[in-house]
Amino acid sequence: MQSPQGVRPPYTEYDEWFSDQDAARLSKKSKEAEAFFRRTGITFNVYGASDAEERLIPFDLVPRIVSNKEWTKLSKGIDQRVRAVNAFLHDIYNRQEILRAGIIPTELIAKNDAFLPQMMDFVPPGDVYTHIVGTDIVRTGEDDFFVLEDNARTPSGVSYMLENRETMLQMFPELFSKIKVQRVSDYPKHLRRSLASCAPQGCSGRPCVAVLTPGIHNSAYYEHSFLADQMGVELVEGHDLRVVDGHIAMRTTRGYKTIDVLYRRVDDEYLDPLTFNPNSMLGVPGIMDVYRAGNITIANAPGTGVADDKAIYSYMPDIVEFYTGERAILKNVETHRCSEPQTLKYVLDNLADLVVKEVHGSGGYGMLVGPAASKKELSDFAEKLKVRPANYIAQPTLSLSTVPIFTKKGLAPRHVDLRPFALVSPNGVEITPGGLTRVALKAGSLVVNSSQGGGTKDTWVLED
Amino acid sequence: MLGKTAGGLYWMFRSLERAENTARLIEAGFRIALTRSNDAETEWKSVISTSAAQIAYEQKHDTYDSAQVVNFLLREADNPNSVYSVVKSARDNARMVRTALTTEVWSAVNETWMLFSDLLKNPVHETDLPGVLATIRQQSALVRGALHGTMLRNDIYDFCRIGTFIERMDNTARIIDVKYYALLPAPSFVGSRMDNVQWETILRSVSAHQSFRWAVDDDFNASAIANFLILDRRLPRSLSFCTAQIVSNLDYLAEQYDARMPCHDLADGLRARLKDRDIASIFEEGLHEFLSSVIQDTANLGFQIEQNYRFNN
Structure with missing residues (x-):
C-alpha cells in the first residue's frame, strides 16, 4: 500500500477511511466475519488432517486494491494468454504444428502424463478447451506483472472471490458508497451463460448444465455446491449419472434426464473408469465415448493439463507468440x-x-x-x-510486492498473489474484474496456498 | 430433482426427527430415574429397546445404569442412533443437498451441528442434562421453523415432510408397543401405581401429558390413552395424524409429477387401517399385533418411497 512516495494511489481513499477506524471495532468485525464463514459452512477440508475435518481459510479484512489502469493491462494480458492456451490445446490434439515447427520438444508432450491420446483428432463443442481459467499472477513493481501458473484444469477459489466481497459489503457498507469498486457478483450468471453457449450442436432448447463433484469429502466441496446453487443447476456425483441412449443422463425423481454441459470438478484420471483409472468411483463409465460422439460438453475438456504443466510453462512466451503473432503482454518468471x-x-x-x-x-x-x-x-x-x-x-x-494485512499490532506487509478468473466461450473471453487474492500470513513467507496456512482477501478493481 | 437429493432430504429430516425423539425418551426416562429410582433400570431398558438399540447396547454394556444409558443415547459415536450420530448424519445430508435448501434451513442445521459437536464433546453431567435436552428440542424447532417459513412448497418440501412423518410414525408406534401391556384394558391393574407411572411416561415420551388433560375429557385410563396416541387426529404425534400427513404429502407429489406410484397405494392402505376405527376394535385385533404390523408397514412404505423416487438407483 506504501511506496517511497507515500500511499500508492489506488489506496488513497481506503487509507483515509482506515485512519479514522478504531482498531477494537475492526477486530470485532474480523471475528464476526469468521463466525459468518463458519455458520455458512465456507470451509475446506485438509487432506491427511484428522483433528479438524473442515477448516476456515483465514480472511483478512483489508482489501487488495488494483487501479483500473493496472487492471486493463492485466486483463489484456490474461485474455491473450487464455486464447493462446486454447489454440495450443487445439493444435496439440490435432495437427501439432507447434511441434513440427520445433518450438516445443516433442517428448515434452509425448512423455507428459497430462497429455491424453484419447483427445487426438477431436474438437470439443465450440472449439473451447478451457472454459474456466484461473491465472496466478504476482506483481513485483509498478505495472510489472508475472504469471506464475496458468491453471487450465479445474481452477478453484472463485467462491472466495464472491463470498469475500459479500462479507466486505456486509461489514463495511460505507466503504462501498465512498469508493467505486467494480462488481464481481455477476460471475455465476456469466458462468452459466458461458457454459450453456458451449453446448453440443445437437442440443435443442435450453441446455441442461450440471456441476460434477467428487462429493462432500472433497476439499473444495463448498465451492462446488455454491456454484451449482448460484447458477441454479444440479450438483451431481458420478453415481447419479449413467449413459442413456448415447447421452449422459442424471437420475432424477422422475426418471433420467439428459445433461448437455457438465462442469466437472473431478480430475481427468477419475472421469471415466472405462478409459482412465478403472478403480474410480467418482466418474461415469462411458462418458468419454459420449464425449467423442459429440453428445456432451465437458468443462474443462479432458487433457487440458498439458497446457498448465510447469515444464510447458517455460515455453509460454513462445506459445503466445506462435498462436497470436504478438509478444506476450504478461511476463513469465x-x-x-x-x-x-x-x-x-x-x-x-x-x-x-x-x-x-x-x-x-x-x-x-x-x-x-x-x-x-x-x-x-x-x-x-x-x-x-x-x-x-x-x-x-x-x-x-521474485521480490514480490506486499500488501497490508490487519494484525493485532496494526497493519503489516505480507506477500500476495492474485488469481483472476476467465471464462471462455465461442463468443470470446470474459474476465471478472477482481479475483482471488491469496496472502501468506506468516511474515516474510512466500507460500500463499490455503493448505499451507495462507489466507484470502477481497480484491477490488476500481472503476476508474 | 435428483433422486439422490430426494433421498438426502428425506434422511436429513428423519435424522432430525430421531434426534428430537431420542431427547424426549431420555427426558421421560430421566424423570423416572429421579422420581422412582426403583423403576429406573426397567425404564432405561425399555427406552433402549424403543430406540431399537438393545443389541448394540448390550454388546457394550452389562447394566442399565442411568449415566451409561444417557451417554449411549446422547453421544456415543458407534451408536448410529445417538443424538450425536443422527445430527451429524442430518448435517452431512444437508451438505449433500445444500442446493435444495434455503440459506436459513442450511444455517439452522449447520449451527445445530456446530452446537452439538461442542455440547456433546464430553459426557454430559446430570446437572446439565435438562439444558442439553431442551437445546435439542429448540434446535429441532429452529430447523422446522426455517423449513416452514422459507421453503417453496414443492417436491423438495414434500420429501422433507415425508421423512419427518415416517420417522415420527415409527417412533410413536414403538413407544406404545414397548409398553403395550400397560395399556391393555385389564381391570385388575387399573389405578395401580405401576400403571399410572407407565401411562405418564408414555405420554411424556410424546410430549402429550399436558395436552391429554386438555384434549381428552376422560380420566387417565388405558383405552383413552391408547385412543389418543393412536387415533386422535389432533395430536401431532398420533399414528392417525402421521399417516394423514404422509398421504397428503405423497398426494402432492403425485399431483406435481402427474403419476401415482405403488407407494401411494401402500400409504392409502396404512391410512385405511386407522380411519374410522375405534380403539376397542384395535384391542380386539390385539394391540401388540396391531402395532407390530404398523411398524412393519411403515418400514415397507419408506422402502417403497425410496424405490419409486429413485433415491439410490
Whole structure:
C-alpha cells in the first residue's frame, strides 16, 4: 500500500477511511466475519488432517486494491494468454504444428502424463478447451506483472472471490458508497451463460448444465455446491449419472434426464473408469465415448493439463507468440528446467536462492523455497532433485510486492498473489474484474496456498 | 430433482426427527430415574429397546445404569442412533443437498451441528442434562421453523415432510408397543401405581401429558390413552395424524409429477387401517399385533418411497 512516495494511489481513499477506524471495532468485525464463514459452512477440508475435518481459510479484512489502469493491462494480458492456451490445446490434439515447427520438444508432450491420446483428432463443442481459467499472477513493481501458473484444469477459489466481497459489503457498507469498486457478483450468471453457449450442436432448447463433484469429502466441496446453487443447476456425483441412449443422463425423481454441459470438478484420471483409472468411483463409465460422439460438453475438456504443466510453462512466451503473432503482454518468471544437465548443475549450485517446484505439483505441496529453507531441507531436496531431475523446475525468488494485512499490532506487509478468473466461450473471453487474492500470513513467507496456512482477501478493481 | 437429493432430504429430516425423539425418551426416562429410582433400570431398558438399540447396547454394556444409558443415547459415536450420530448424519445430508435448501434451513442445521459437536464433546453431567435436552428440542424447532417459513412448497418440501412423518410414525408406534401391556384394558391393574407411572411416561415420551388433560375429557385410563396416541387426529404425534400427513404429502407429489406410484397405494392402505376405527376394535385385533404390523408397514412404505423416487438407483 506504501511506496517511497507515500500511499500508492489506488489506496488513497481506503487509507483515509482506515485512519479514522478504531482498531477494537475492526477486530470485532474480523471475528464476526469468521463466525459468518463458519455458520455458512465456507470451509475446506485438509487432506491427511484428522483433528479438524473442515477448516476456515483465514480472511483478512483489508482489501487488495488494483487501479483500473493496472487492471486493463492485466486483463489484456490474461485474455491473450487464455486464447493462446486454447489454440495450443487445439493444435496439440490435432495437427501439432507447434511441434513440427520445433518450438516445443516433442517428448515434452509425448512423455507428459497430462497429455491424453484419447483427445487426438477431436474438437470439443465450440472449439473451447478451457472454459474456466484461473491465472496466478504476482506483481513485483509498478505495472510489472508475472504469471506464475496458468491453471487450465479445474481452477478453484472463485467462491472466495464472491463470498469475500459479500462479507466486505456486509461489514463495511460505507466503504462501498465512498469508493467505486467494480462488481464481481455477476460471475455465476456469466458462468452459466458461458457454459450453456458451449453446448453440443445437437442440443435443442435450453441446455441442461450440471456441476460434477467428487462429493462432500472433497476439499473444495463448498465451492462446488455454491456454484451449482448460484447458477441454479444440479450438483451431481458420478453415481447419479449413467449413459442413456448415447447421452449422459442424471437420475432424477422422475426418471433420467439428459445433461448437455457438465462442469466437472473431478480430475481427468477419475472421469471415466472405462478409459482412465478403472478403480474410480467418482466418474461415469462411458462418458468419454459420449464425449467423442459429440453428445456432451465437458468443462474443462479432458487433457487440458498439458497446457498448465510447469515444464510447458517455460515455453509460454513462445506459445503466445506462435498462436497470436504478438509478444506476450504478461511476463513469465525465468524458469530453469532441471531435466537439462547444465541447468541442473546451476540449480544445485544456487538452491538456496531458488524456488523449486514439482512439474505436476499443485497446492504448494512438495516445493522448496530456498531462502526460507534450513541447511538440512536444502540437502535433502538436492538428493530428490538428483534422483528425478525431470520432475522439477526452478525459478528465482521474485521480490514480490506486499500488501497490508490487519494484525493485532496494526497493519503489516505480507506477500500476495492474485488469481483472476476467465471464462471462455465461442463468443470470446470474459474476465471478472477482481479475483482471488491469496496472502501468506506468516511474515516474510512466500507460500500463499490455503493448505499451507495462507489466507484470502477481497480484491477490488476500481472503476476508474 | 435428483433422486439422490430426494433421498438426502428425506434422511436429513428423519435424522432430525430421531434426534428430537431420542431427547424426549431420555427426558421421560430421566424423570423416572429421579422420581422412582426403583423403576429406573426397567425404564432405561425399555427406552433402549424403543430406540431399537438393545443389541448394540448390550454388546457394550452389562447394566442399565442411568449415566451409561444417557451417554449411549446422547453421544456415543458407534451408536448410529445417538443424538450425536443422527445430527451429524442430518448435517452431512444437508451438505449433500445444500442446493435444495434455503440459506436459513442450511444455517439452522449447520449451527445445530456446530452446537452439538461442542455440547456433546464430553459426557454430559446430570446437572446439565435438562439444558442439553431442551437445546435439542429448540434446535429441532429452529430447523422446522426455517423449513416452514422459507421453503417453496414443492417436491423438495414434500420429501422433507415425508421423512419427518415416517420417522415420527415409527417412533410413536414403538413407544406404545414397548409398553403395550400397560395399556391393555385389564381391570385388575387399573389405578395401580405401576400403571399410572407407565401411562405418564408414555405420554411424556410424546410430549402429550399436558395436552391429554386438555384434549381428552376422560380420566387417565388405558383405552383413552391408547385412543389418543393412536387415533386422535389432533395430536401431532398420533399414528392417525402421521399417516394423514404422509398421504397428503405423497398426494402432492403425485399431483406435481402427474403419476401415482405403488407407494401411494401402500400409504392409502396404512391410512385405511386407522380411519374410522375405534380403539376397542384395535384391542380386539390385539394391540401388540396391531402395532407390530404398523411398524412393519411403515418400514415397507419408506422402502417403497425410496424405490419409486429413485433415491439410490
